Amino acid sequence: MSFILHGVGVSDGIAIGHAHLAKPTALEAAHHLVPKNQIDREIARLNDAFAVVRKELETLQASAMDGPALAEFSAFLELHHMILDDPMLSEAASNCIAQTHCNAEWAITQQMDALLEQFEKIDDAYLRERKTDVIQVVERVLKALLGHPGYIPPPVKYAGDSILVAHDLSPADVMQYKQHHFNAFLTDLGSPTSHTAIVARSLNIPSVVALHHAHQVILENDYLIVDGSQNIVIVNPGKYVLSEYRLRKSQLELEKRKLKRLKSVVTMTLDGTPVELHANIELPHDVEQVKENGADGIGLFRSEFLFLNRDNLPDEDEQFEAYRSVAVNMRGLPVTIRTFDLGGDKNVKNITRVAANPALGLRAIRFCLAEPGLFHTQLRAILRASNFGKLRILIPMLSSVSEIEQTLHLIDEAKQSLRDEQITFDEDIPVGGMIEIPAAALRLDMFLRKLDFLSIGTNDLIQYTLAIDRVDDAVAHLYNPLHPAVLWLIARIIQSANRARVPVAICGEMAGDIQFTRLLLGLGLQQFSMYPAQLLTVKRQVLNSYLPDVIPLAHRIVKTENSEKISGLLMKLNN
Ligand code: PEP
Ligand code: MG
Numbered sequence: 001m002s003f004i005l006h007g008v009g010v011s012d013g014i015a016i017g018h019a020h021l022a023k024p025t026a027l028e029a030a031h032h033l034v035p036k037n038q039i040d041r042e043i044a045r046l047n048d049a050f051a052v053v054r055k056e057l058e059t060l061q062a063s064a065m066d067g068p069a070l071a072e073f074s075a076f077l078e079l080h081h082m083i084l085d086d087p088m089l090s091e092a093a094s095n096c097i098a099q100t101h102c103n104a105e106w107a108i109t110q111q112m113d114a115l116l117e118q119f120e121k122i123d124d125a126y127l128r129e130r131k132t133d134v135i136q137v138v139e140r141v142l143k144a145l146l147g148h149p150g151y152i153p154p155p156v157k158y159a160g161d162s163i164l165v166a167h168d169l170s171p172a173d174v175m176q177y178k179q180h181h182f183n184a185f186l187t188d189l190g191s192p193t194s195h196t197a198i199v200a201r202s203l204n205i206p207s208v209v210a211l212h213h214a215h216q217v218i219l220e221n222d223y224l225i226v227d228g229s230q231n232i233v234i235v236n237p238g239k240y241v242l243s244e245y246r247l248r249k250s251q252l253e254l255e256k257r258k259l260k261r262l263k264s265v266v267t268m269t270l271d272g273t274p275v276e277l278h279a280n281i282e283l284p285h286d287v288e289q290v291k292e293n294g295a296d297g298i299g300l301f302r303s304e305f306l307f308l309n310r311d312n313l314p315d316e317d318e319q320f321e322a323y324r325s326v327a328v329n330m331r332g333l334p335v336t337i338r339t340f341d342l343g344g345d346k347n348v349k350n351i352t353r354v355a356a357n358p359a360l361g362l363r364a365i366r367f368c369l370a371e372p373g374l375f376h377t378q379l380r381a382i383l384r385a386s387n388f389g390k391l392r393i394l395i396p397m398l399s400s401v402s403e404i405e406q407t408l409h410l411i412d413e414a415k416q417s418l419r420d421e422q423i424t425f426d427e428d429i430p431v432g433g434m435i436e437i438p439a440a441a442l443r444l445d446m447f448l449r450k451l452d453f454l455s456i457g458t459n460d461l462i463q464y465t466l467a468i469d470r471v472d473d474a475v476a477h478l479y480n481p482l483h484p485a486v487l488w489l490i491a492r493i494i495q496s497a498n499r500a501r502v503p504v505a506i507c508g509e510m511a512g513d514i515q516f517t518r519l520l521l522g523l524g525l526q527q528f529s530m531y532p533a534q535l536l537t538v539k540r541q542v543l544n545s546y547l548p549d550v551i552p553l554a555h556r557i558v559k560t561e562n563s564e565k566i567s568g569l570l571m572k573l574n575n
Contacts, residue, residue: 002236005218007186007211008476009228010197014249015184015206016242017161019222021215022169022177033101043094046104049144050090056140056311057081079130083137088115105145112138163224167215171195171346172308174203175282184208184226186233188215191476193459193509195345201512202282204289204533208233210473259536263294267539269521270546277539278336278529280507284322287329289532297334299455299529300394300507301326303378304340307348313374319381327389334390336455336507336529337382338434339375341396343367345471359460359469364397369406379414386426393429394455399437401446407431408450434507436460441489448500455529456493458508462486481510482566484558491558494524505529517541518573522554 034042061077083089089111096107112134119131164182166173168189174196177185185200190209200207206228218224218235225234225245234241267275278299279290283306290298306314306322314322327335342348343355343363351371355361368375382393395407411431418425433440433447436457440447447454458481463470465486468479480486490506497504505527510516512530517538520528528538553573560566 002234002238005211005214005233005235007208007231007233008192009208009231010192011201011205011207012228013206014245014252015163015226016245016249017163017183017224019165019218019220019224020162021220022164022166032103034103036101039098039101042097042104045145046093046097046107049141050084052144053084053140079133080137083134105142108138108141163226165214165218169196171199174199175305175309186211186214186226188212189473191470191473191479193479194471198509199282201531202280202286210476259540262536262539267542269542270544271548273547274526275542276527277535278505278527279532279535280529284325286532287326293532293535295532295535298326298330299336299505301335301337302341303337304342304346307340307342308346316377316381319378320384323382323385323391324388327385327391330389332390334392336392336394338394338396339368339378359463365395365403365407366397369403372410375410376414379411380418383414383418383425383429384423386429387424391426391429392453393431394434396434397436398433399439404433404447404450435493438465438489441493444493444496448497448502453503454497456490456504456506456508458490458506458510461489461508465489481516482563484561487558491523498524503527512538514538514541515570515574518545518550519554519557519570521545521547522550
């Protein structure tokens with residue numbers, strides 16, 4: 001049966017292929033029966049997995065760094081040890097295998113469910129909340145089981161043209177699926193500026209989120225058309241629809257190839273105003289895409305992605321190598337490394353904590369200042385890499401002068417430690433701040449005095465100005481870059497920075513959306529940073545814009561209160 005699902009397209013383009021359903025979580029274990037003569041082997045497999053996790057926890061304990069979080073971290077590890085050794089989990093799972101002949105994965109998840117049920121009945125709220133720890137321990141055991149013989153990975157039937165359908169994906173999940181070369185991503189949850197959507201865009205494959213029941217109604221191997229621009233998914237299309245979409249897909253590919261001709265064209269408006277177009281990246285190998293699209297530099301390297309999907313932390317040398325390789329590959333073009341923005345929706349197991357309101361919690365620079373040891377390691381790595389190219393340091397989520405001062409002090413300390421070891425680095429490495437909290441935008445003067453450059457993080461600036469959780473699809477319709485308060489803040493930041501002659505860029509998703517290109521140019525923006533695949537489309541828009549026409553209309557839009565009028569004026573501006 002053919003039907004259409006509507007969602008929110010977060011990455012343009014058309015993909016056609018077979019559905020592959022992702023398991024909603026790592027905890028969804030398959031059930032199968034183990035032959036009688038292999039029961040002992042299956043129990044041994046489970047015991048081996050427990051031993052692996054025990055060792056992992058011991059290693060984590062041994063490598064725990066000093067600092068205010070140490071006591072908390074140790075208590076946390078101790079608790080995980082206790083859960084691991086609890087007979088309710090380990091012995092009961094072995095008994096389950098022996099009695100019901102089930103596989104180890106199934107046995108451990110069954111015991112987890114039984115334990116969680118007991119936790120539910122506990123009156124004490126603190127103990128009840130320890131459910132998360134039980135889940136985390138079981139996740140570890142399951143992961144260890146994956147590495148032990150006996151596990152057969154689920155087959156992906158149509159490896160070449162698969163479309164991943166998931167209930168939800170974290171940014172880390174998308175990074176992991178990257179290597180499987182999916183044609184498109186579909187999720188039930190999600191919103192356009194979540195980091196999951198951002199990563200999908202950077203992979204340059206169509207993606208539709210907020211489909212609500214896609215994961216339930218789409219079956220494995222269903223044939224799908226994903227249209228990211230029209231926000232739809234067509235399930236099992238008829239042959240006419242299919243041939244129409246095949247034609248549109250090849251037209252789009254042709255258009256993309258034509259755009260490539262703009263790669264080496266100098267970016268300036270019709271009246272001759274130069275504009276810089278930079279790229280956002282997540283990992284060092286994204287530089288290839290950056291170069292393919294002729295970017296003027298990297299305006300945002302989301303360095304925290306180096307920390308995801310792993311059990312240990314990248315040490316100074318590993319980070320140095322990552323930053324150095326990007327600096328070298330960019331051959332002297334500027335590379336802006338954002339110090340890690342962990343917390344929020346990008347978490348590192350056992351390091352960042354799960355908070356009730358993660359976007360308002362210990363995230364980005366707040367986390368770095370709470371963990372100066374980790375921050376020091378990163379700063380040293382960036383500074384060492386500054387010898388190999390033109391690096392800049394960008395600090396996320398600054399909100400006060402004291403945070404700027406503490407950060408600058410820590411940068412000085414990192415510099416001094418290198419001088420002491422006679423390691424050279426760029427002594428004048430520029431340090432900039434992201435303007436993504438309204439407090440920073442409202443008192444920009446403090447930032448202009450202390451920092452070398454600014455980058456407006458519109459994704460968070462909109463989230464915090466409008467009090468809309470950017471990962472919650474239930475309020476995604478209220479997330480509005482054209483809200484008069486947002487436009488007023490953006491206009492004011494650009495104007496103040498230009499007056500103070502402090503370079504200012506936008507590195508949030510607004511920079512890569514061509515419906516905003518002229519508006520932002522008209523407000524005085526001359527530096528944009530976006531996902532690489534969008535760069536040439538934005539360049540074409542810049543090349544076709546005439547500032548004397550654009551400026552008055554852009555300022556009129558900022559002064560307008562009514563959202564329909566704003567949309568009307570924007571349409572006029574873009575015609
Ligand atoms: C932003 O907030 O606009 C931004 C660029 O940073 P991130 O999306 O990584 O939070
Ligand atoms: Mg941000």
